[in-house]
Amino acid sequence: MGKNISMESAKVLDIEINHYLAYLNDHQKEVVLSVVKTFANKEKECWNGADAAANEKTGAPHDRVMKKYEKWMSQ
Numbered sequence: 266m267g268k269n270i271s272m273e274s275a276k277v278l279d280i281e282i283n284h285y286l287a288y289l290n291d292h293q294k295e296v297v298l299s300v301v302k303t304f305a306n307k308e309k310e311c312w313n314g315a316d317a318a319a320n321e322k323t324g325a326p327h328d329r330v331m332k333k334y335e336k337w338m339s340q
Contacts, residue, residue, distance in 0.1 A: 270278070286294060 286297070289297065
């Protein structure tokens with residue numbers, strides 16, 4: 266997951282998201298829900314793939330992976 270956020274920041278984000286949802290019609294809400302589900306499923310697939318690679322010992326070494334993705338991890 267990108268930036269590490271505090272629980273307080275997460276609550277603020279939840280409030281802000283809910284505020285803006287009130288302005289959307291049902292179709293727009295369905296589109297937003299679809300996007301959220303896509304992100305959640307991709308995250309789940311990523312972790313499942315990482316777990317499988319770790320269990321099978323077929324994944325890349327941790328330090329190599331961290332170096333490759335460090336620019337995204339610091340955002």
